[in-house]
Amino acid sequence: MTTKISVVKPISFEWLNSSYNRIMNERILLEQEHKAAGSKFFLASMANSHVKHLIKLAQDESLIDLLGWNTFFNPDETEEFIEAISSYAFPYSRKSQPLPFGIYLNKDNFPIGYVVLKGLNMDLLTTEIGIAIMDKKYRNKGYGTLALKRLILYAFQELHIQTIGAVILLSNNRSINMFKNLDFVVREIMYKSWPMPNGELADMVLMELKNDNITAWK
Numbered sequence: 020m021t022t023k024i025s026v027v028k029p030i031s032f033e034w035l036n037s038s039y040n041r042i043m044n045e046r047i048l049l050e051q052e053h054k055a056a057g058s059k060f061f062l063a064s065m066a067n068s069h070v071k072h073l074i075k076l077a078q079d080e081s082l083i084d085l086l087g088w089n090t091f092f093n094p095d096e097t098e099e100f101i102e103a104i105s106s107y108a109f110p111y112s113r114k115s116q117p118l119p120f121g122i123y124l125n126k127d128n129f130p131i132g133y134v135v136l137k138g139l140n141m142d143l144l145t146t147e148i149g150i151a152i153m154d155k156k157y158r159n160k161g162y163g164t165l166a167l168k169r170l171i172l173y174a175f176q177e178l179h180i181q182t183i184g185a186v187i188l189l190s191n192n193r194s195i196n197m198f199k200n201l202d203f204v205v206r207e208i209m210y211k212s213w214p215m216p217n218g219e220l221a222d223m224v225l226m227e228l229k230n231d232n233i234t235a236w237k
């Protein structure tokens with residue numbers, strides 16, 4: 020009897036880093052179909068003016084309680100804004116250049132929100148994901164779920180990430196439901212662990228999705 024040995028080519032650290040660097044230097048455009056809307060939308064790296072547009076949309080008190088950070092920035096504070104959307108909390112997450120994407124209904128228009136990979140750990144192949152549909156009129160229309168889905172596939176398939184974490188305020192039911200619908204599971208609830216801009220400590224939920232778990236996705 021012969022034993023079939025399948026050789027799995029190891030992905031080298033250098034290869035991963037070079038592919039990460041390439042991605043950082045290219046304008047990436049990811050397409051996503053929105054079947055219910057009968058249209059496509061896009062995730063793309065953002066020009067500075069587009070980050071400024073998100074800064075404008077973020078001037079909304081109600082977002083602070085959903086995101087857990089002060090969303091009010093001056094128009095020129097684009098770097099500070101990207102830093103704020105790139106904060107991470109899982110013990111395995113590392114300081115790394117984030118990959119922020121604008122969510123575009125139309126390639127020539129301003130984004131309606133962002134989705135970001137952050138805290139990438141290329142040794143352990145982990146990342147965290149964050150999202151906000153900043154333009155209120157586009158919430159509850161499926162864009163959040165679909166934008167996450169597209170970026171998750173990108174992280175698993177193109178970056179060879181194995182685990183994606185999401186850190187959500189326990190009070191943000193809508194977001195927790197959305198991540199659950201995408202097969203994320205609750206790893207831990209950290210009570211009174213997140214310092215809110217008003218000085219109070221909020222409860223956080225740490226959720227995770229493993230690469231193997233998306234085989235059930237349609």
Ligand SMILES: CC(C)(COP(=O)(O)OP(=O)(O)OC[C@H]1O[C@@H](n2cnc3c(N)ncnc32)[C@H](O)[C@@H]1OP(=O)(O)O)[C@@H](O)C(=O)NCCC(=O)NCCS
Pocket residue numbers: 082085086132150151152153157158159160161162163164165186187188191192193194196197200
């Ligand atoms: C949370 C957010 C990203 C969701 O994106 P969205 O495009 O509005 O949501 P979707 O239309 O894709 O709906 C996603 C899921 O959210 C849940 N959801 C939507 N509205 C809800 C509500 N009012 N109550 C409870 N759950 C709700 C549902 O599970 C829904 O899936 P389903 O309706 O298919 O079962 C978006 O509303 C948002 O940016 N909110 C403000 C910022 C924020 O909370 N960001 C997340 C931080 S972790």
